Amino acid sequence: MTNKNAPFLLSAEVPVEDLGDGIRRQILGHGDTLMAVRVWFETEAVGVLHSHPHAQVSYVESGEFEFSVGGEKRIVKAGDCVYAEPGIEHGAVCKSKGVLLDVFSPMREDFLPGEQGA
Amino acid sequence: MTNKNAPFLLSAEVPVEDLGDGIRRQILGHGDTLMAVRVWFETEAVGVLHSHPHAQVSYVESGEFEFSVGGEKRIVKAGDCVYAEPGIEHGAVCKSKGVLLDVFSPMREDFLPGEQGA
Numbered sequence: 001m002t003n004k005n006a007p008f009l010l011s012a013e014v015p016v017e018d019l020g021d022g023i024r025r026q027i028l029g030h031g032d033t034l035m036a037v038r039v040w041f042e043t044e045a046v047g048v049l050h051s052h053p054h055a056q057v058s059y060v061e062s063g064e065f066e067f068s069v070g071g072e073k074r075i076v077k078a079g080d081c082v083y084a085e086p087g088i089e090h091g092a093v094c095k096s097k098g099v100l101l102d103v104f105s106p107m108r109e110d111f112l113p114g115e116q117g118a
Numbered sequence: 119m120t121n122k123n124a125p126f127l128l129s130a131e132v133p134v135e136d137l138g139d140g141i142r143r144q145i146l147g148h149g150d151t152l153m154a155v156r157v158w159f160e161t162e163a164v165g166v167l168h169s170h171p172h173a174q175v176s177y178v179e180s181g182e183f184e185f186s187v188g189g190e191k192r193i194v195k196a197g198d199c200v201y202a203e204p205g206i207e208h209g210a211v212c213k214s215k216g217v218l219l220d221v222f223s224p225m226r227e228d229f230l231p232g233e234q235g236a
Contacts, residue, residue, distance in 0.1 A: 005201070005203055006201065007185075007187035007188060007190060007192075007200060007201055007202065007206075007208075008185070008187070008190070008192045008194065008198070008199075008200060008201075009198065009199040009200070009201065010192075010194070010198045011195075011196075011197030011198050011199075012197075028175065028177065028199035028201075029175040029176075029177075029199040029200060029201030030175075030201065031173050031201060031203050032173075033151075033173045033204075033223040033224075034152075034173040034174075034175055034201075034221065034222075034223040036175040036177055036199055036201075036221065038177075038197070038199075055149050055150075055151045055152040056152070057146065057147040057148075057152055057153075057154040057221060058147075059146065059147075059154055059156075059177075059219050061179060067125075067126070069125035069126070070125060072125060072126070074125075074126045074128075076126065076128070077129075078129075079129030079130075079156070080126070080127065080128045080129050081126075081127040081129075081146035081147040081154055081156075082125060082126060082127070082147060083123070083124065083125055083126075083127065083146075083147025083148065083149060083152075083154075084125065085123055085149050086151075088125075090125075101177050101219060103152065103154065103175060103221040104152075105151040105152040105223040105224075106151075106223075
């Protein structure tokens with residue numbers, strides 16, 4: 001059901017999920033300790049403030065985002081990177097349509113349909 | 119000396135290291151369990167076959183690469199992703215100048231100057 005541990009995840013072959021509210025995501029390479037997820041945001045889409053026990057890096061591939069991490073806010077653009085330690089509250093507001101690459105450690109089992117019984 | 123655990127790593131503020139042989143890198147967000155590294159390759163630059171105990175995802179931001187993972191070779195382009203399990207031999211040959219985002223778990227302490235006594 002999943003591509004766990006698969007070495008090659010080609011963009012054209014991996015489904016893109018529409019999460020609604022202007023956000024779509026594609027689960028890319030992942031194993032037990034690491035998971036890469038590409039996320040498309042429409043302008044004004046919001047990744048609401050939340051926290052999880054996974055460490056996270058968000059790399060800005062394109063667009064412009066206002067990120068909040070642990071209460072500190074910054075505008076980030078293509079080439080910039082955000083790091084959220086495990087348990088730290090973070091979120092983002094998309095200021096100009098774009099794409100993030102989010103990478104988590106350990107993997108987000110909750111992102112995989114098989115783990116949710118779907 | 120390092121940006122370990124820093125929430126915001128802005129591309130314009132983070133040094134880019136020239137590793138020679140057509141490869142440059144920039145250490146982005148990282149903590150104990152995760153490290154993001156942006157790597158620029160000139161055409162024909164080679165990331166030689168190697169392995170390490172860290173899991174790795176390589177996301178292709180631009181360009182074209184022939185990746186090898188565990189003996190399997192594929193051509194990957196913008197939007198594609200490669201995953202190498204811990205201990206699996208992997209490497210890449212740049213076919214057309216481009217940029218990878220490599221993310222490791224745990225962090226690559228050997229990439230930080232302070233850890234090498236430099």
